Amino acid sequence: MRYNQLPQGDELVSPPPRNPFTLVQHNSLRSWDVFLSLFGSLSQLAITPSIVALQDPPVYRGKLLSFQLAQPCMAFYVFSTFLSTVTLLPKLF
Amino acid sequence: MVLDLFTPEGFFDPPRVGFTIVNSYSTMGRTINTPSVPADLIFTDPTGPVLTLGDLNIHHPTADPLRTFKQDELATSFPSFERATDLGYSLLNTARVYTCFSMSLVGRPGVIDLGFACPLLAPYFSECSDPRLSPGSDHIPILLRFDAPFVRAPPPTPNWPLTHRGPVDTAIKSLGIPPSPPPTNLGLAWDMV
Numbered sequence: 001m002r003y004n005q006l007p008q009g010d011e012l013v014s015p016p017p018r019n020p021f022t023l024v025q026h027n028s029l030r031s032w033d034v035f036l037s038l039f040g041s042l043s044q045l046a047i048t049p050s051i052v053a054l055q056d057p058p059v060y061r062g063k064l065l066s067f068q069l070a071q072p073c074m075a076f077y078v079f080s081t082f083l084s085t086v087t088l089l090p091k092l093f
Numbered sequence: 094m095v096l097d098l099f100t101p102e103g104f105f106d107p108p109r110v111g112f113t114i115v116n117s118y119s120t121m122g123r124t125i126n127t128p129s130v131p132a133d134l135i136f137t138d139p140t141g142p143v144l145t146l147g148d149l150n151i152h153h154p155t156a157d158p159l160r161t162f163k164q165d166e167l168a169t170s171f172p173s174f175e176r177a178t179d180l181g182y183s184l185l186n187t188a189r190v191y192t193c194f195s196m197s198l199v200g201r202p203g204v205i206d207l208g209f210a211c212p213l214l215a216p217y218f219s220e221c222s223d224p225r226l227s228p229g230s231d232h233i234p235i236l237l238r239f240d241a242p243f244v245r246a247p248p249p250t251p252n253w254p255l256t257h258r259g260p261v262d263t264a265i266k267s268l269g270i271p272p273s274p275p276p277t278n279l280g281l282a283w284d285m286v
Binding site: 026031033037041076087091 | 117231235
């Protein structure tokens with residue numbers, strides 16, 4: 001392809017189709033065993049969920065990992081690939 | 094907790110670039126009939142696609158029609174479902190598919206991990222399923238799936254490995270950056286732009 005020509009045919013590549021938006025929600029009972037088992041078993045799914053919404057997530061010393069607020073009751077975990085396509089704004093109520 | 098998601102292409106409704114997910118965990122409040130998270134907090138008047146989900150700890154005939162309900166269960170759940178219905182939210186759970194199995198001998202299974210979609214989101218709802226994961230909780234992970242999340246497919250891009258870049262690279266290498274004007278002539282240079 002010349003630099004001053006528009007790409008055509010094989011010179012164009014389409015990105016892979018995006019998966020349907022899937023989300024998993026779960027109450028993890030503030031248990032690391034449940035948390036690790038849940039995320040470990042997500043690999044069994046045909047489509048990796050874009051977001052995991054947890055209730056009663058496990059905490060370390062009263063805080064979520066990488067989170068500075070005390071004792072959360074809910075948490076969102078976002079798949080890294082999905083994170084690169086969206087802008088997120090978490091809000092607490 | 095609320096998560097607002099934005100993408101320039103929009104998620105579900107082309108003019109609206111946002112998508113809101115409300116994640117809530119409601120337990121017993123000050124009295125047995127009062128949930129800790131009030132219904133008007135988790136079910137808001139939607140201005141865009143809104144997905145409300147969470148462990149609401151309420152039992153309602155819509156989600157579990159064959160259950161024998163106690164009066165306090167109905168008293169606790171009806172305000173939330175009434176609020177959701179008034180605002181047009183649709184329950185996404187499959188009725189009678191239990192989401193919680195009590196580990197005590199006296200507890201009964203129930204449908205308490207609920208998902209609701211507002212009218213702008215409900216047409217895109219595809220399925221609510223149990224992905225058969227067993228992480229060890231007495232709750233069952235719920236998988237919600239929505240179709241057509243991105244209305245427009247991303248445009249194709251040039252296939253760079255097949256692109257003949259020789260002339261471009263040569264042109265770029267030969268590109269000379271003109272010297273910047275002296276500070277005294279900076280205003281004049283801007284006027285000439």
